[in-house]
Amino acid sequence: MSEWTRDEAPRKAPLVSGLVIALLGAVVTAGGGWLVALGGSWYYVLAGLGILATGGLLIAGRAEALWVYAIVVLGTVIWAVAEIGLDWWQLAPRGDVIFLIGLYLLMPWVTRGLVRSPGARAPAAWRGAGVPLGATLVIAAVVGLAAMISDEHDQTGTLPTAQAAPAPPNAAAEADGDWRAYGGSGRGDKYSPLAQITPDNVGRLQVAWTYHTGDIRGPNDPQETTYELTPIKVGDTVYICTPHDRAIALDAETGREKWTFDPKIDERKNLQHLTCRGVSYHEQTAGAPAPPNGECPRRIFLPTADARLIALDAATGRPCPGFGRNGTVSLWTGMPDPGAHQGEYYSTSPPVVTRNLVIIAGEVTDNYSTNEPSGVVRAYDVNTGALAWNFDSGNPEQTAPIGPGQSYVRNSPNSWSISSADESLGLVYIPYGNQTPDQWGGDRGANTERFASSVTALDIATGQVRWVFQTVHHDLWDMDVPAQPGLLDLDTPNGRVPALVQATKRGDLYVLDRRTGQPIIPVEERPVPQGAGKGDHTAPTQPFSALSLLSPEDATIREADMWGATMFDQLACRIRFRSLRYEGMFTPPSEQGSIVYPGNFGVIDWGGIAVDPVRQIAFANPDAMAFVDKLIPRTQNSQQQSENVQHPAGGADIAGSTEGGANPNLGAPYAVELNAFLSPIGFPCQAPPWGYVAGIDLRAGKVVYRHRNGTVRDLSPVPLPFKMGVPSLGGPILTAGGVAFLTSTLDYYVRAYDVTSGRQLWQDRLPAGGQATPMTYRADRSGRQLVVVVAGGHGSLGTKAGDAVIAYGLP
Template sequence: MKPVISMIALCAWFCYGCNNHKEEIKNTDWPKYGGNNFGSRYSPLDQINKSNVNQLKVAWVYETGDNKDTTKRPVNMQCQPIVVNGILYGVSPRLKAFAVEAKSGKEIWRFDPFKNADPMYHPSRGVTYWESGNDKRIIYTAGKFIYALDALTGKLIDGFGDHGKVDLYTGLGEGLDHDVHQQYVTQTTPGVVYKNIYIMGTMATESGDAAPGPVRAFDVVTGKLKWVFHTIPLPGEYGYDTWPPGAYKYMGGANNWSGLTLDEKRGTVYLGTGSPSVDYYGATRPGTNLFANCVLALDAETGKRKWHFQTIHHDLWDRDIPAPPNLLTVKHNGKSVDAVAVSGKDGLVYVLDRDSGKPLFPVTEKPVPTDSTLKGEQPWPTQPYPSKPAPFSTQYITEKDLTDLTPEDHQFALNRYLTTRRGNKFMPPSKQGTIVFGIGGGAEWGGQATDPDGILYVNGNNMPWDLKMMDLAEYNNNASSKGKALFIKNCAVCHGADRKGGGADYPSLLNIGKKLSKDKIENIIASGNGRMPSFRHVSYRDRNNIIKFLLNTDTKTSASSAPHNVPEPTMARNGKNAGQGTETKFPYESPYVSNGFLQFRGPGGYPAIKPPWGTLNAINLNTGEYVWKVPLGEHEKLTRKGIKPTGTENHGGMVVTAGGLVFIAATEDEMIRAFDKDNGKIIWQHKLPAGGFATPITYAIDGKQYVVIAAGGTRYNLKPGGSFIAFALP
């Protein structure tokens, strides 16, 4: 009997261990955007691991119902949901906030911000949760308002702002000579909460009508404005002298659109900012332009600057900091150092001391080209180059990088390459054109992950863009119609001079009259839609001329009837145009516009450079060295031809787990994958009903671990979707 008793005891011990493990992961939430205040996108859960991940099955699906109406333009979905106390909170493609049971996907409530208002759709990456006692709130932005909802019922909280909502423009217009409500502003990435303070950034346009991008904080209980940090400094503020005097009155951008992270112990919020307006041309903003393209550490209580680090001076290439900084601890020179890791659209990673902002790996200012061919442009003569880590995406194109998929593709790429200005990633934009990287990443808004060992996981794009600048004065003189000239001036930067657009965010406008009525087009131009801002500042007559051009009903006009009111690109001082002596008014009209979001692709439709076109990278931030680098995504047609997986353009982020896994979707092939975090090998993949251009999360309820991804599709001209899909072990 003794051996039997021993076996029973052994089994009892084993089961006790299983129950303990089950208890250990019970009710493990994902309570914040990025998983925690540090933005780690890391989970200690290991129930799903390398040995069993291939057994994952769909556990439940929550269908929002959005994007099912084929008569409406589909809307992108980028939401990374959160889970608090067993409830999953998220945002649908059409910006309805919702709560579902996290173990079943059963809806608890839904809130429609546009039920009694005109919709203003834009990307939303999630919501923020706050609680104090029985007061539990969801804070999120839809359109022009910040909303506070009861987390248990979804009802507006009456004591917050104006019966549950706050005007998003609050605190934005200080010092301006015009009503800031004329400008397009919204919030795409959720803010963070420090004590009772909700801290947030905003999204703006990137043209002459761009709104300023200050970081603001609101009382999470009352909705009252607490503080404002001006990223385009006002007179007397630090950094004011890095712009021409009075720049804050007419310059916009320098905004934090990508989110923030928080060190509660230090009482510090960390964030990155984007480029100043206008993209690709900066003659009216000579200087380094603080605090555009900066990593910022602000006092969370007061908004006062603790330190800053600028990654691009006088940005002319739209090289924003596209994701929240990652806070982690690394080993440096034998000591543990609390650090900030920042990944850029240019494929560079900066590792900074969290207290001082000083780089842990040397950063050198190196000379860069300054021979701009655009009137008045003054490129900054040096740019920062970090010594480590090495870039995770291509920096600039060389002839050996050109595609060799087919002889036709190669010849096409070579012909264009030989006519461009080339040789440096900081080649100033020109009418001749440059093949550039970084407009869509490098890194992008999906965000990076870090684990407790100091490893950074980052997905990168190697997508080339054919950037050309167009002289509006020349174009207007030669335009076949006034409507076409106005279209180039106002619309080509997104929809392209050829009106072919660039995917769901920048749709084709060819044959738009077959899809929308004249009145509907006028309403969209005046009010905005999706990522498109309002153009109400454009006169009704000019808007009507644009519509005639779009509907192909405009008539030819002589050069003399085309607009000629474009200001010279001289430095603006004290709100005056120094070259003309006239007042600089909003919106600022740049004499140049880009040719739109034009990717450099060959006749076959693939990027006109050699793969990989998308990668997943693991970088040891203790040493600055790579652990591994692998292609992310594949083009099935090329795989069937015997070509190794090339990687694809990718937008979305990842989550890394103690189970040794990195989960990421993000790719053109609509897959979600699990990679071995130690070597980058794919050990599970699943085809989603629509592309997962978002960041997955993982959590556990009643001892079961789940992985959830939003499948919204629409990017890369793929089919739309509107569902949240949960995976779990059987």
């Protein structure tokens, strides 16, 4: 038998391997050519040709395949480090397939069939060629290890620890250990003066009690069925609500149920959201008008998904009969065509309660039609439910209560989040959203252009406008002002100023004089990309704050920032990046498809930030996720059908109405597709980290530290605890003990942080997603400081559903 015949079996492995590798090389070369044609990197063409040549040489059984592949490995290392530095999570998809193929090529079943020439003996003939490949793999491994121990995204720093100001003058209730409103108080700062839990002892926290509400998602509930609840605590009682708007009172010491109230909501199938972020509390004070017949001197206000505002006796949970009609005010009163729009308007956020008034806003369904209910804000007598004033941003001058037969302006900008109030100044601060549809604004009027995506100060007594600060002009990106403004008195070079801190989806923090709306930290109007859809326009400039949660390098994304699990889906993301329109922040929506970064998920969403008014610092959990929106021209047929928009599924060539996916925008010339910017296998196209914790020095006007936050344990197919920095939805709280608490990451944990450095101090596993903002209080009987978190999950984010309210305390 000839020598060639004896070696035939060993050479089958190189032949088969060569065919597979050549195929991979052809795919990478073709994709790389597409990318180059779009103006992208040449690497994939060159690497693809190298892989293709390697495969061809393997098919021929030539040991030179290892030399060629050594060049591919070394070139990949040089290119990757030059493009993104020592960033492990960026290096991994660039080199994982390349490295694994290199290791495979050194395996005996491959190498024993390689020869230098057809007449050479196979054994040992490969070894000289294998040395360079082995050396380049060692280099790649060393670079990988160096990247694993470095953190190019970590910004370290230390916040000031000195007390810069006394506690706010209206903080007596919090000093007594209560948490009387969604944001701790009407200031919305999410700060507690309790200091029993400190960085030194927080690691000893343990579960004090757990309560299960029994309110779980039903088969007919909308996808956006969520627990976004922050409880409140007054005296010896904790008050909560559930997604189906059940109000519940719990013993603050033990979590034992005291009473429940079920409003039996009329749950429409076209509801976009089913959530209750919290309830509000009012207590009769000396000198204030008394409630009818002395009833309900302490009351809980519950907003519902069928657009009611209900007043309950805080002691018993029974409706207060003197408020409205049997304890209920209908928020449909005054709405245009209420019968045609049931399910399209309601309030998911707790109202603001002042000494005499309860002030409530509401949301309208996003991106369904141009014929939506009004975004009116209304103030009711806290005792009787009589309408005291109404502020409709579509008719801002007329705030006196409208009369019978009158209606508010349809589709005026709405406020779906939580407001703040300063009763000493007589002002309530309203964070405004956009006018729907979000991505097309060709028919918006002057009032919309004034109030949309703004924070607006209204006179508490009359509802009249005192000032307006707009964060986005002619908003085409769904950049609603999403979060409750935080109020504090801030030391400036001109003395101590009553300030308002407004967090935004764009990541800018606007620090304003809350008396006038004038910026304390500078705001600059800068030119932005132009060219909106047909019939629309873009604002020539946008307001940029000098204080942003995004670093300058993170304010835009590049082709080099594209990511994936492997080089193949990373290449696909690069091709898609080059195929879409992107000219930086405020790239207008387009028929081509535009990248929106930061996306409408928000750098900050409804959870807001936490502000320490004593140290004059803030703590935040910013996200950075890119989205893609694409305008879909409406056909003539669907334009005619859109005149009848009573039913969400009817009258459009794209059905449904959500904050993501296909949105009909009935009545507008475009529907819109809005989705996260993902790879073909569902990974984010944008490289991690996607989520941080950050510390802000408000006096200095700068972000002092940023640290990656959260793991992919509950996002990956197998529970890998990689700390990549994941998105979060919900907000943090701060305490005088120097500890911040946060639950809102997409992995199921409650975490505690050293406020001064941002270092994580403690965590505990939650039974479900924790997309909510915690709170803290002192239990009256034991004097124990408890931290309460809610783990119920978030439907549209896909986190595990649950119904748990959990209190933690020191042993």
